[in-house]
Amino acid sequence: MTSDGSVTGWLGKLQDGDSAAVERxxxxxFRRLVGLARTQLxxxxxxxxxxxxxALSAFDSFCRQAEQGRxxxxxxxxxxxxxxxxxxxxxxxxLKRDETRLKRGGGASPQxxxxxxxxxxxxxxxxxxxxxxxxxxxxxxxxxLLQKLGDPELATxxxxxxxxxxxxxxxxxxxxxxRSIKRKxxxxxxxxEGDAPA
Amino acid sequence: MNELLTADLPPDIAREIDEAxxxxxxAWRGGGDAPRIEExxxxxxxxxxxxxxxxxxxxxxxxxxxxxxG
Numbered sequence: 288m289t290s291d292g293s294v295t296g297w298l299g300k301l302q303d304g305d306s307a308a309v310e311r312x313x314x315x316x317f318r319r320l321v322g323l324a325r326t327q328l329x330x331x332x333x334x335x336x337x338x339x340x341x342a343l344s345a346f347d348s349f350c351r352q353a354e355q356g357r358x359x360x361x362x363x364x365x366x367x368x369x370x371x372x373x374x375x376x377x378x379x380x381x382l383k384r385d386e387t388r389l390k391r392g393g394g395a396s397p398q399x400x401x402x403x404x405x406x407x408x409x410x411x412x413x414x415x416x417x418x419x420x421x422x423x424x425x426x427x428x429x430x431x432l433l434q435k436l437g438d439p440e441l442a443t444x445x446x447x448x449x450x451x452x453x454x455x456x457x458x459x460x461x462x463x464x465x466r467s468i469k470r471k472x473x474x475x476x477x478x479x480e481g482d483a484p485a
Numbered sequence: 486m487n488e489l490l491t492a493d494l495p496p497d498i499a500r501e502i503d504e505a506x507x508x509x510x511x512a513w514r515g516g517g518d519a520p521r522i523e524e525x526x527x528x529x530x531x532x533x534x535x536x537x538x539x540x541x542x543x544x545x546x547x548x549x550x551x552x553x554x555g
Contacts, residue, residue, distance in 0.1 A: 438500075462514065464547045467506055470491055470540060474503050477496045 297367075301353040309350055315480050316368070317342060319428070320375050326427050327379035341382055345374040369425070376424055432479055441478075444471045491536050498533040505529065506540050513548040 300308035320342035328338055349371060352358065358370070429449070433442040440461070447457045454472070458465040491499040505525050512520035522541045529537045 463510060464544055466540070466543050466547060467503075467510060470499075470503055470506065473492050474496065474499045477492075477494075477499055481496055 298353050298356075298358060301350060302356050304354065312350070313346065316371055317346060319432075319479070320345060320371060322431060323372060323375050323424065323428055324379050326424065326431075327376055328383065337382060341378045342375060345371060345378045348378075349374055372425060372428065436475060436478055441471060441475055444468060445475050448472060491540070494533060494536060499536075501529065502533060502537045502540060505537055506544060509541055509544055510548075513544070519545075519549070 297308050297312060301312075321338050324338040324341035324345075328341070433445060436442050436445065443461065444457060447460065448454075452460070454465050454468045457463075458468045461468070463471075491502055494502070509520055509522075509525045512525075522538070522545060525541055526534065526537060
C-alpha cells in the first residue's frame with residue numbers, strides 16, 4: 288500500500304503502468320490468494336500447480352482490469368481484498384468445473400468461464416450481503432490468518448479492527464495506549480504480508 | 486514521534502519490541518513509581534533497539550501526560 292494506505296493511490300499507479308505497484312501488490316497478496324485457492328480446491332482433483340495458477344490468473348485479471356481503470360469505486364484495502372477473494376473464488380470454481388468435465392470425459396472449455404465483468408465482480412465484492420459461499424471462504428481465510436498471528440491478544444486486536452472499532456476504542460477496551468494498538472496493527476500487517484502458507 | 490519505526494522491521498523483531506512495550510505499559514498501569522525506560526531495553530540492539538527506545542519514550546510521554554491531566 289502507499290504510505291497513507293490508499294488503495295486508490297495504488298490503482299492510479301497501476302493505470303500509469305507502474306510495474307513497482309504490481310510487484311508490491313503481488314508481494315502483499317499473492318501468497319494469501321494461493322492459500323485461498325488451496326482452500327477452494329480442497330476437494331477437487333487437481334495438480335499441485337493449480338492453486339498457484341488460480342491465484343496468478345485472478346491477480347492477472349485484477350491488474351489488467353485495474354490498468355484499464357475499471358474499478359473506480361474501489362476505495363480501500365478491505366474492498367481490494369474482498370474483490371481479490373471473489374476473483375480467486377470464481378477462478379477456482381471455473382477450474383473445478385472444467386476438471387470435473389474432463390474427468391467425466393468431456394472437453395474443457397477453451398476459456399475458463401465467461402469473461403469477468405468488473406461491475407458484477409465489484410458489486411459482489413462490495414455487497415453488504417455476501418453469498419454464503421463467499422462468507423464461508425472469508426471466514427476460513429480469517430481463521431487461518433488469525434492463527435498465523437500466534438498470539439490471542441494480537442488476534443483480538445485484529446478482530447476488533449475488522450469489526451470496525453477505532454484505534455482509540457480498541458486501546459480503551461484492552462487497556463493500552465492508542466500508540467500501542469497502532470504498533471500492534473503494524474505488526475499484524477507485517478506478519479500477514481509475509482504470510483506464506485505451507 | 487508519529488511514525489512507527491517498527492514498520493520496516495522483520496516481524497520477529499517487531500514482535501519482541503511489542504512485547505517489551507507491553508511490559509512497560511503494564512508497569513505504568515500497575516501503579517507505583519514510573520518505570521525506567523533503560524530497564525526495558527535488554528536484548529534489543531541495532532535498528533530494533535532504536536525503534537524500541539522511540540516506542541518507549543512515546544509511551545512514557547503518553548502516561549506522564551495522562552497522570553498530569555488527571
